[in-house]
Amino acid sequence: xxxxxxxxxxxxxxxxxxxxxxxxxxxxxxxxxxxxxxxxxxxxxxxxxxxxxxxxxxxxxxxxxxxxxxxxxxxxxxxxxxxxxxxxxxxxxxxxxxxxxxxxxxxxxxxxxxxxxxxxxxxxxxxxxxxxxxxxxxxxxxxxxxxxxxxxxxxxxxxxxxxxxxxxxxxxxxxxxxxxxxxxxxxxxxxxxxxxxxxxxxxxxxxxxxxxxxxxxxxxxxxxxxxxxxx
Numbered sequence: 261x262x263x264x265x266x267x268x269x270x271x272x273x274x275x276x277x278x279x280x281x282x283x284x285x286x287x288x289x290x291x292x293x294x295x296x297x298x299x300x301x302x303x304x305x306x307x308x309x310x311x312x313x314x315x316x317x318x319x320x321x322x323x324x325x326x327x328x329x330x331x332x333x334x335x336x337x338x339x340x341x342x343x344x345x346x347x348x349x350x351x352x353x354x355x356x357x358x359x360x361x362x363x364x365x366x367x368x369x370x371x372x373x374x375x376x377x378x379x380x381x382x383x384x385x386x387x388x389x390x391x392x393x394x395x396x397x398x399x400x401x402x403x404x405x406x407x408x409x410x411x412x413x414x415x416x417x418x419x420x421x422x423x424x425x426x427x428x429x430x431x432x433x434x435x436x437x438x439x440x441x442x443x444x445x446x447x448x449x450x451x452x453x454x455x456x457x458x459x460x461x462x463x464x465x466x467x468x469x470x471x472x473x474x475x476x477x478x479x480x481x482x483x484x485x486x487x488x489x490x491x
Contacts, residue, residue: 326363333361360392360405364420372415379415387411387418387477395477396421397466399458399488400444404470406477418476422466428457435459449488458490 337359344350362385370379385393389410396403401422410416426434432453440459441451449455470479 326366329363330361334359360394362386362391362393370415372412379417381417381420383420383423384417385420386416387414388416391416392480393418393477395419395466395470397485398422398460398463399449399455399490400447400460400485401463401466403466403483403485404479405481405483407480408477409475411476414476418473419469422463422469424462425464426462428462431457431459431462435461444488447485447488450490455490 345353363381364385365382367378367380368386370377372379385395387393387406387408387410389408391408391410393406393408394403395406395418406418408416408418435456437451437453437456439461440456443460444451
């Protein structure tokens with residue numbers, strides 16, 4: 261059985277795990293630990309006040325949580341392959357896996373503009389020159405495998421995904437199960453009140469997001485959703 265390209269993006273969260281992970285030593289001992297700034301302001305990493313000793317910095321920056329997440333994704337991916345292999349209707353096949361493993365919502369110590377700085381990527385992923393990444397759309401939209409261009413003006417970053425246009429509460433108030441079912445027609449996914457907050461209408465158009473970051477990444481593959489499992 262030959263398939264030109266079959267992709268199974270997997271995502272999982274480590275918020276609860278990261279709350280109990282120790283803070284990396286290089287952050288604890290940094291002379292400007294209380295207020296760490298990175299200039300010029302990164303275009304793709306968001307704007308706002310300097311990063312401080314807040315909850316996000318202490319939780320999202322922990323390398324142990326990132327290693328846990330990466331290992332968890334590898335395990336989930338193998339389970340996906342095994343599950344597909346177990347479908348009686350499918351003939352035997354070989355899976356040549358190329359893993360695109362990227363973190364989002366994290367802190368990394370990197371060198372930019374000649375200085376060693378801490379970069380916070382909130383809703384963003386690393387897009388250094390040649391780096392492969394995933395930019396997912398909503399439950400009913402396309403997703404993309406991208407290759408970074410290493411744009412220094414974005415601190416070598418790009419958008420992680422479409423991004424919300426409204427809160428989860430507003431999405432639940434505004435849309436119905438029927439609206440959600442229509443928006444996800446042709447995609448095998450949950451179509452009930454429990455996922456209205458994730459309905460495609462609550463997110464920005466992914467094509468517009470990709471057009472806005474043409475100088476940050478190039479598109480390697482375009483993925484059309486067939487199944488979306490909301491766990």
